Every structure is written in structure tokens, then in C-alpha cells.
Amino acid sequence: MALFRKALEKLTKGLSRTKDRFLGGLRNLLAGRKLDEDLLDELEEKLIEADIGVATAMKIRQDLQEAFQQRRIERGEDVLEFLKTEMKSLWPECDRSVRFAPEGPTVILVAGINGAGKTTSIAKLAYQLKQQGKKVVLAAADTFRAAAVEQLTIWSQRIGVEIVKGGGSDPAAIVFDACDAARARNADVLLVDTAGRLHTQDHLMRELTKIRDVVARKLPGAPHEVLLVLDATTGQNAINQAKAFLQAIDVTGIFLAKLDGTAKGGIVVAIRNEIHLPVKFVGVGETYEDVEPFDPESFVEALFA
Numbered sequence: 001m002a003l004f005r006k007a008l009e010k011l012t013k014g015l016s017r018t019k020d021r022f023l024g025g026l027r028n029l030l031a032g033r034k035l036d037e038d039l040l041d042e043l044e045e046k047l048i049e050a051d052i053g054v055a056t057a058m059k060i061r062q063d064l065q066e067a068f069q070q071r072r073i074e075r076g077e078d079v080l081e082f083l084k085t086e087m088k089s090l091w092p093e094c095d096r097s098v099r100f101a102p103e104g105p106t107v108i109l110v111a112g113i114n115g116a117g118k119t120t121s122i123a124k125l126a127y128q129l130k131q132q133g134k135k136v137v138l139a140a141a142d143t144f145r146a147a148a149v150e151q152l153t154i155w156s157q158r159i160g161v162e163i164v165k166g167g168g169s170d171p172a173a174i175v176f177d178a179c180d181a182a183r184a185r186n187a188d189v190l191l192v193d194t195a196g197r198l199h200t201q202d203h204l205m206r207e208l209t210k211i212r213d214v215v216a217r218k219l220p221g222a223p224h225e226v227l228l229v230l231d232a233t234t235g236q237n238a239i240n241q242a243k244a245f246l247q248a249i250d251v252t253g254i255f256l257a258k259l260d261g262t263a264k265g266g267i268v269v270a271i272r273n274e275i276h277l278p279v280k281f282v283g284v285g286e287t288y289e290d291v292e293p294f295d296p297e298s299f300v301e302a303l304f305a
Contacts, residue, residue, distance in 0.1 A: 026083075030076030035068045039076060051235045053270035060086055084304050090269060091296035096278045098129075099224050099252070105137070105182040105190045107215050107222035110255070111208060111245055112229030114196035117257035119148060121229045121283055122193050123155035124291035125255070128281075130161060134188040138163040139178035141171035141211065144195035152193055159288060162187075171195060171207065172214045179218035192223075205248045212249050226252050227280065232259040232267050239267075242275045253280035256294070265303055268294075 025046055033039050040061050047057035063086060067073045073082055100106045108125070112118040119142070126136045138156050140163055142148035149165055156163040164181045166174035175192055182190040192215070194208055215222045228251045230238040245251050254271055259282045268279055279294040292298075 026080065030079050033076040035064070035073060035076060035079065040065060043079070047266070050266035051270055052266035053236070053239075053274060056090070056269055056273045080304065084300055087269065087300050087303075088296055090272055094278060096253070096280050096294055098280070100188075101219075101221060101224050104219060105179075105187045105222075106224045107179070107182075107190045107192065107219055108225040108227060109192045109194060109212060109215065109223045109249065110227050110229060111194050111249060111251070112196060112255075113241060114145065116196070116229045116231040116234075117283060118142075118196055118229040119151050119155070119193060120286075120288070121255045121257050121281075121291075122152065122191055123159060123288045124283060125227075125281065126155070126161050126191055127159050127288040128291055129189050129191075130159060135186065136161040136189045136191060137178065137182045137185060137187040139175055139190060139192040140165045141174045141178070142193045142195045143169045143171050143174070148193065148196070155288065172210050175211050175214050176218060179215060179222075183219070205244070208249050226250060227255045228253075228277075229255045229257050230267075230271070232256050232265070232282075235267055236270065239270060239274050242271065242277065246275065246277070251277060253278050255279075255281045255283070257283040259284055265299075268299060 029042055029046060030039070043064070044057045044061045047060060048054055060083070064073070064079065064082065067082060073079065098106070098108070110118060110122050110125070122138065126138060129136050138152060138161060140149040140152045142152070143166070153163055153165070162185065164174065164178040166177060171194065178190060178192065192211070194211055212223060212226070226249050228242060228245050230242060232238070242251065242254070254277050256268060256271070256279050259265065271277065271279055282292050282294050284290050284292060
């Protein structure tokens with residue numbers, strides 16, 4: 001219960017602007033009004049503005065209309081509690097935890113475009129895993145961005161985890177060496193930072209596939225997780241990025257970065273419904289401690305708090 005409260009507090013703080021715009025707007029929209037077609041139209045538009053997505057907004061509208069016809073709700077004020085229940089039901093029971101290897105190092109590839117917050121998100125993951133008692137090794141395989149290796153090195157020193165850096169520019173070769181190092185050092189987790197790239201850059205996406213294949217040859221069953229870092233502030237464009245990365249490297253989960261005051265929290269709902277990938281972690285601040293495993297219950301409660 002204490003962990004739930006802590007997660008709820010962080011999410012509530014991070015979602016403050018989303019909550020003020022989305023929830024405040026809804027309350028003003030719904031107050032003192034009867035639920036009719038005009039109000040349903042306005043509500044659907046408000047949901048779309050919150051980046052929930054057109055398909056999901058239409059479904060919620062239909063469910064509201066059905067509930068109204070069955071006299072389960074009658075006034076605008078009844079809608080908020082209905083929305084909370086409806087949004088929580090969007091996430092069925094599924095595994096949102098990290099899939100650890102039964103033996104040997106667990107390999108987690110982390111991908112994402114430049115500017116999404118990928119390197120900082122890796123630091124957050126490394127910190128959380130270390131807090132769980134895991135021995136973590138980082139692989140600095142983002143050789144396309146000059147400052148990426150330096151940035152990851154600084155994070156590794158702050159957190160107190162080991163890092164493998166290569167002398168050349170071939171990211172696949174660095175990952176090859178990192179796999180050997182992780183095994184030799186009895187690491188529990190190898191976190192691989194891959195080069196930030198646009199989902200439209202085919203040659204870089206092929207390099208990402210090559211890294212995945214190197215890992216698979218070096219360590220049986222690897223990579224065990226392929227996490228895609230998405231910037232929550234980019235809204236629906238994040239969905240297009242996810243679809244492209246999913247085709248290239250078989251993404252297993254999302255790390256949603258920058259879910260803070262500038263984000264529209266509804267993108268979490270759109271990710272669930274449009275690409276059917278679990279959001280496994282959310283970044284709710286700028287320090288390496290500002291990370292939470294995604295929990296639908298606490299997310300919805302924070303959004304409506």
C-alpha cells in the first residue's frame with residue numbers, strides 16, 4: 001500500500017498539467033448539464049485533444065451513450081466516475097514486469113529516436129535495477145551521437161554501475177564485447193544503449209536489427225527485453241515511431257519518458273489501443289530516481305485525482 005501511495009504521488013505530480021487541462025476542462029464541460037448528443041460530441045473532442053486517440057474516444061462515447069440509454073448515468077457529473085472505470089478496464093491483466101533470463105545476464109536493448117530521452121531513461125532503469133539488488137552493466141553502443149557515450153559514462157559513475165565502451169564506431173562490435181564482459185563479470189543485467197535514430201532512416205534501423213542479431217548469437221534467448229523509449233510530449237507521432245520500431249526489432253515494451261507537466265497523459269491510452277504493447281515504465285521527472293513501473297490503477301487515479 002505504501003508503494004502504491006508513493007507511485008500515486010509521483011504520477012499525480014507528473015500529470016499535474018495534464019490533469020489541470022484534461023480534468024479541469026471536463027469538469028467545466030460537464031457541470032450542470034444533461035447527457036445529450038451535443039455533450040457527447042464535446043466530450044469526444046475533449047478526449048481526442050488529450051491524445052487518447054480517435055478510436056478510443058469514439059468507443060468511450062458509444063459506451064457512455066449506451067449507459068445513458070440504460071439510465072445508468074443521467075447527468076454530466078456522473079461521467080467522471082464512469083470514465084475512471086472505463087479507462088481502467090482498457091488494461092487487462094498482463095505482464096508489465098521485466099522478463100529476466102533464467103540464468104546468465106538478462107539483456108535489455110533500449111531504442112528510440114534522438115531527443116526522446118533514451119539515455120536518461122537507461123540511467124533510470126539502471127538505478128532501479130540496482131536498487132533491486134541487480135548487478136548492472138551498461139553497453140555504450142550509441143556511437144552515432146558524439147556526446148552519447150560521454151553522457152552514459154557520467155550516468156554510470158553517478159549511479160555506480162559498470163560500463164563497456166569501444167574504441168571504434170561499430171555499435172555491433174561494442175555490443176559483442178559487452179556480452180562477453182557481462183558474462184565474465186557475472187552481471188545480472190546488460191543494458192544496451194543503441195543509437196538514436198528516426199524511424200524513417202532505413203540504414204540505421206538495419207543497424208539496430210544487426211545489434212539484436214549479435215546479442216541473440218552471443219547469449220541464448222537474448223535479447224530478453226527490447227524497450228522503446230517514447231517521448232510522451234510528442235503525442236500521436238509517438239504511435240508512428242512505435243509501429244516502425246516494432247517492425248524492425250520486435251519491441252516488447254514501452255518506456256514512456258517525459259510523462260510530466262508538458263505531456264498529454266492520454267497518449268498512454270492510445271499506445272495501449274493502437275499498438276498493443278505494454279507500457280512497462282514511465283519517467284516522471286528529470287533525475288535518475290524519477291521512474292515508476294507503469295500501473296494502470298495508479299495512472300488513472302493520478303489522472304483523476
